[in-house]
Amino acid sequence: xxxxxxxxQWVDYTKxxxxxxxxxxxxxxxxxxxxxxxxxxxxxxxxxxxxxxEKLLNDLTRALExxxxxxxxxxxxxxxxxxxxxxxxxxxxxxxxxAFRNFCEEKNTEGCVRCVQQVKxxxxxVKSKLETLFALEQQIMAAGGSIPMLELNF
Amino acid sequence: xxxxxGMGSMSTASSSGxxxxxxxxxxxxxxxxxxxxxxxxxxxxxxxxxxxxxxxxEVTKCNRxxxxxxLLRENKNxxxxxxxxxxxxxxxxxxxxxxxxxxxxxxxxxxSADDGKSVVMKGVTHGACDYLIKPVRxxxxxNIWQHVVRKKKNExxxxxxxxxxxxxxxxxxxxxxxxxxxxxNEGSWKNSKRRKxxxxxxxERDDSSTLKKPRVVWSVELHQxxxxxxxxxxxxxxxxxxxxxxxxxxxxxxxxxxSHLQKYRxxxxxxxxxxxxxxNLSNPFMSPQEASFGAMSxxxxxxxxxxxxTGQLPAQSLATLQAAGLGRSTGKSGIPMPLVDQRNLxxxxxxxxxxxxxxxxxxxxxxxxxxxxxxxxxxLHQSAQTLGAANMQVNAHGVQNSSLLMxxxxxxxxxQILNESSGNHVPRHSxxxxxxxxxxxxxxxxxGRNGIVDSGRGVGxxxxxxxxxxxxxxxxxxxxLPGNNFTLGSTxxxxxxxxxGAFPEDVTSDIKRxxxxxxxxxxxxxxxxxxxxEWDLQNVGLTFDVSQHTHSIHGSLDPSVLVHQGFSSxxxxxxxxxxxxxxxxxxxxxxxxxxxxxxxxxxxxNGRIVDNTVRIKAETVPDATSQTSFFHEQYGQDDLMSxxxxxxxxxxxxxxxxxxxxxxxxxxxx
Numbered sequence: 001x002x003x004x005x006x007x008x009q010w011v012d013y014t015k016x017x018x019x020x021x022x023x024x025x026x027x028x029x030x031x032x033x034x035x036x037x038x039x040x041x042x043x044x045x046x047x048x049x050x051x052x053x054e055k056l057l058n059d060l061t062r063a064l065e066x067x068x069x070x071x072x073x074x075x076x077x078x079x080x081x082x083x084x085x086x087x088x089x090x091x092x093x094x095x096x097x098x099a100f101r102n103f104c105e106e107k108n109t110e111g112c113v114r115c116v117q118q119v120k121x122x123x124x125x126v127k128s129k130l131e132t133l134f135a136l137e138q139q140i141m142a143a144g145g146s147i148p149m150l151e152l153n154f
Numbered sequence: 155x156x157x158x159x160g161m162g163s164m165s166t167a168s169s170s171g172x173x174x175x176x177x178x179x180x181x182x183x184x185x186x187x188x189x190x191x192x193x194x195x196x197x198x199x200x201x202x203x204x205x206x207x208x209x210x211x212e213v214t215k216c217n218r219x220x221x222x223x224x225l226l227r228e229n230k231n232x233x234x235x236x237x238x239x240x241x242x243x244x245x246x247x248x249x250x251x252x253x254x255x256x257x258x259x260x261x262x263x264x265x266s267a268d269d270g271k272s273v274v275m276k277g278v279t280h281g282a283c284d285y286l287i288k289p290v291r292x293x294x295x296x297n298i299w300q301h302v303v304r305k306k307k308n309e310x311x312x313x314x315x316x317x318x319x320x321x322x323x324x325x326x327x328x329x330x331x332x333x334x335x336x337x338x339n340e341g342s343w344k345n346s347k348r349r350k351x352x353x354x355x356x357x358e359r360d361d362s363s364t365l366k367k368p369r370v371v372w373s374v375e376l377h378q379x380x381x382x383x384x385x386x387x388x389x390x391x392x393x394x395x396x397x398x399x400x401x402x403x404x405x406x407x408x409x410x411x412x413s414h415l416q417k418y419r420x421x422x423x424x425x426x427x428x429x430x431x432x433x434n435l436s437n438p439f440m441s442p443q444e445a446s447f448g449a450m451s452x453x454x455x456x457x458x459x460x461x462x463x464t465g466q467l468p469a470q471s472l473a474t475l476q477a478a479g480l481g482r483s484t485g486k487s488g489i490p491m492p493l494v495d496q497r498n499l500x501x502x503x504x505x506x507x508x509x510x511x512x513x514x515x516x517x518x519x520x521x522x523x524x525x526x527x528x529x530x531x532x533x534l535h536q537s538a539q540t541l542g543a544a545n546m547q548v549n550a551h552g553v554q555n556s557s558l559l560m561x562x563x564x565x566x567x568x569x570q571i572l573n574e575s576s577g578n579h580v581p582r583h584s585x586x587x588x589x590x591x592x593x594x595x596x597x598x599x600x601x602g603r604n605g606i607v608d609s610g611r612g613v614g615x616x617x618x619x620x621x622x623x624x625x626x627x628x629x630x631x632x633x634x635l636p637g638n639n640f641t642l643g644s645t646x647x648x649x650x651x652x653x654x655g656a657f658p659e660d661v662t663s664d665i666k667r668x669x670x671x672x673x674x675x676x677x678x679x680x681x682x683x684x685x686x687x688e689w690d691l692q693n694v695g696l697t698f699d700v701s702q703h704t705h706s707i708h709g710s711l712d713p714s715v716l717v718h719q720g721f722s723s724x725x726x727x728x729x730x731x732x733x734x735x736x737x738x739x740x741x742x743x744x745x746x747x748x749x750x751x752x753x754x755x756x757x758x759x760n761g762r763i764v765d766n767t768v769r770i771k772a773e774t775v776p777d778a779t780s781q782t783s784f785f786h787e788q789y790g791q792d793d794l795m796s797x798x799x800x801x802x803x804x805x806x807x808x809x810x811x812x813x814x815x816x817x818x819x820x821x822x823x824x
Contacts, residue, residue, distance in 0.1 A: 083267035084197040086289040
């Protein structure tokens with residue numbers, strides 16, 4: 001595939017992620033922070049997010065598996081996850097966290113277990129999408145092209 | 155934790171760090187603004203760092219609050235502004251906020267994904283200069299420099315603006331992203347924009363470079379002085395100008411004092427609000443728990459003192475009572491300690507009080523309802539030292555003479571006191587004590603409350619005990635005090651006091667001296683009514699303090715000191731200030747030292763406690779008049795109280811719970 005094509009593909013794919021709600025305006029902010037002096041900023045941050053999230057989700061799952069669920073702790077984890085996912089623009093993950101917190105407040109274990117599943121689902125979804133996007137970027141770069149600037153208005 | 159310094163790819167290097175000193179930096183301002191960002195979330199931290207670098211700021215990141223604090227402490231002038239997350243595992247963001255505000259006086263911006271009103275409100279009450287909702291956008295960060303400028307401007311307000319040196323370059327006008335307000339408030343962006351515009355003008359005028367005064371470091375001593383001054387003036391009347399005058403520190407400006415006062419007030423408010431919590435903001439003084447505490451302590455301190463003052467309550471009795479009171483607290487929490495501490499506190503507190511004896515009302519407790527931070531306590535303590543000593547003596551006597559002072563573990567310390575001051579001294583103190591006592595008495599409920607406020611600053615309470623002995627002397631003067639039920643009458647305490655010689659005279663004179671004396675007395679009576687509650691509270695408070703008292707005297711000063719202080723202050727000031735005064739004073743003392751210690755974790759507690767204590771006092775004892783060295787009185791009060799209690803048949807409670815009902819002054823046989 002030639003560069004132009006790949007670039008178009010990249011643009012369409014990115015747009016779809018926004019339209020489908022996987023990503024929001026915050027992701028654009030991250031992209032704006034990327035420049036010649038920080039060419040891999042977005043990838044770096046997102047990778048950091050993935051790494052951190054794996055740990056968080058593990059902690060969350062474990063906390064909910066306890067005989068006596070410590071909802072405060074669970075809520076703290078979810079709150080953190082909400083913060084980090086919103087910081088990179090992972091909108092659906094963030095929304096899932098918001099819903100999750102409600103169940104925590106209600107101390108509804110069953111609801112929380114369902115929520116954690118939902119959060120994980122959204123997380124893995126956005127993760128794979130972003131990984132696809134980054135792979136595409138790599139290909140473009142490898143082919144000598146550059147990543148287009150997104151002109152999305154949010 | 156990853157710390158990184160230095161600007162990112164941007165230029166500005168030269169200006170960074172020198173912003174304060176002004177010259178070069180100003181040109182590039184706000185570029186080079188030195189920001190410390192604290193967040194335990196690595197993703198957010200990385201993003202923030204990148205954003206701040208994009209704004210041309212010099213960024214240092216931390217993922218732990220403790221490391222942030224050490225960074226700040228190591229390099230006090232190394233940062234211009236701090237941005238911190240609210241929820242962090244090792245330390246609550248608000249706590250960090252407080253510490254930074256107190257120690258370094260830097261503007262702090264809080265951030266969180268939590269945009270709930272209560273959390274944002276918490277940020278406000280803790281003194282955050284702004285609150286950002288995550289996810290944070292770069293536009294929001296572009297404006298943070300305004301907080302630094304504003305703060306500086308306020309601090310230097312008085313500094314004559316010589317030459318509005320045109321900074322000409324304060325050009326980095328905040329972008330119109332002012333629209334993107336960082337605060338949680340929707341409409342605030344408009345304000346920021348307006349502010350920005352205004353500030354730009356003044357900023358230019360403001361010579362950030364040459365006129366910039368070095369940041370004032372509020373050391374423990376300085377703060378103690380500050381607190382002392384505030385207490386002396388009374389928290390309500392404490393205006394920066396007067397505080398500045400009282401403090402008499404060369405080089406200190408009104409602005410410095412004003413901003414510190416603001417923080418102090420916030421801190422107090424927070425303490426009272428936090429204690430028990432959460433809803434005390436509006437009613438710090440009346441917080442029931444606090445009140446109970448306060449009552450307890452005040453009961454002891456106030457009633458006893460009052461009694462003592464009026465002479466109706468033999469000093470001894472008072473001491474005993476106080477001791478009893480304390481003992482009660484002990485029951486709750488181990489008052490004995492406080493007793494001892496109190497003594498120390500007293501001595502601490504009163505450098506000036508020593509001379510208070512007769513000559514001046516004990517101002518131990520300026521009655522500044524400020525939180526008795528440890529510092530203050532320390533102050534009180536010191537000042538009370540002499541006084542305490544005197545008291546001690548008296549107490550000792552009292553104690554010895556009357557076995558009333560039962561729970562007074564202090565007896566030991568008392569003995570010491572005996573050695574210390576001469577009889578003359580004691581009497582004088584007594585008188586002072588007595589005086590305050592009266593006032594205290596009035597404020598009993600209040601004082602007790604104040605002193606005892608939750609922190610269980612037993613220590614504070616101690617002084618109270620001490621005073622009780624002092625109070626003995628007043629017993630002699632019972633005649634002066636109308637209807638002072640407290641007169642223990644029989645009291646061996648009295649005799650012991652009498653033996654001291656001079657007492658009666660001193661007392662009289664002292665009593666007379668203290669303007670508030672009589673009035674206090676009246677108040678005292680009035681106070682009697684609520685006693686039961688107060689007493690209870692007092693105990694509680696005492697207990698509280700005792701158990702909590704971790705610090706040195708500073709801490710201990712709290713309840714009793716508070717109580718006493720309140721009295722003293724009221725006396726001075728004139729009536730009805732007792733409760734508040736007491737509280738305040740106590741607080742001041744504690745605060746003085748406390749503040750210094752604030753940084754250490756323990757302080758927080760103390761400060762809090764003190765605060766509560768103070769509050770209660772203020773509320774309840776409106777009439778506390780003289781601010782004389784209540785301190786002593788407080789001591790005495792406890793002792794007297796115990797003594798009193800002992801004397802009375804019905805005063806069983808001394809050993810038991812401080813059930814003030816039993817103690818009610820009315821029951822005390824005169």
